[in-house]
Amino acid sequence: MSAPANEAVFQDKIDQDIRIEPKDWMPEAYRKTLIRQISQHAHSEIVGMLPEANWITRAPSLKRKATLIAKVQDEAGHGLYLYAAAETLDISRDEMIGQLHSGKAKYSSIFNYPTLTWADMGAIGWLVDGAAIMNQVPLCRASYGPYARAMVRICKEESFHQRQGFEILLVLSRGSEAQRRMCQDAIDRWWWPSVMMFGPNDDASPNTAQSMRWKIKRFTNDELRQRFVDVSAEQIKLLGMTLPDPALVWNETRQHYDHGPIDWEEFRNVLNGNGPCNKERMAARVQAHADGAWVREAALEHSRKNAARQSVQLEGVA
């Protein structure tokens, strides 16, 4: 089939909501867009383990510690589902890891902020995972089959992450004056970075239109951000806390909350490597990969030796 004919068949499938599978013909740009989006998503899950791992040893109770370990382990799993989905597009795991470590591939800017107090574990669960879920639920219907299937699995697991985060904040909000202050402080620091997680405004997001035509994205950045603001503005009332935005007010005409301007200068800075923890996060990743190299080699060597031993035994039998 000629390229234009292929392209027509492809777009027709997309329009009919028929999923694209790995061996199907797809435009090169579709493949590249997916690799970029899925691998960046995978990197975010893996780097996202670091700020939370920071609190595993200092969690205030055994219950909280067990929960946090389970959550961080989930993030590792999510990274793996996504790397595996990206690998179906003909890019190797090693190449993706290489792109992360060299700085060629980005990950969510949110993970370049420090986790200063225990309340940050609550704020991350509620706001960061909340924003992630808002983004991820529509991706369960993404046009690329392996990506959509990975997202279904992730969304099922992510719900516990958000609920345990809100519960941490709820307990603090009903605690001592110092605990209430810690709770508010964490919300103050995580709110705006979470709002930024949805990416640039629609008029500054050139790839959105194409991604929506391909049904990789189902909603624009601003639509999802608005949904997140609306939901959070209500949820915070249960905590008896406030969101750090004096312009946040219900708009009766729009039937949505209005919010104040977003500091895109900060967003770009953090994305370009100048956030509070960019260097620390990347150093930790590269170090972990380097420290694990001998384990990966040894395991491979062990399996080679085992295979050789088995074939010798088989020859002996013959």
Add this chain to the structure above:
Amino acid sequence: MTANNTISNVISGDKGSWPLWEIFIRSRQGLDHKHVGSLHAADAAMAIENARDVYTRRMEGISIWVVESKFIHASNPDDAASFYDPANDKVYRHPTFYDLPDELKHM
């Protein structure tokens, strides 16, 4: 970091990667094993253990199959039209093809 494990090796990735495995899980007794995804592992035993950690953290399975991906052979989607053509004109294979009186019961 040893001499032959330089930073450029770390950044570009490893030379010898673990092979890819496809994972199939039986969620409960009486059901088929179903493909759930894939992962890298050095050998079959490690693939099964990794599959347990990755795909059954919430009791999603009671039995795991792993198959090294290179052993999976697949039909070609480009040939789908001709490949499945033999079944395309045989509506008589379906029970609804046969027009029978409504009074006929238990069939």
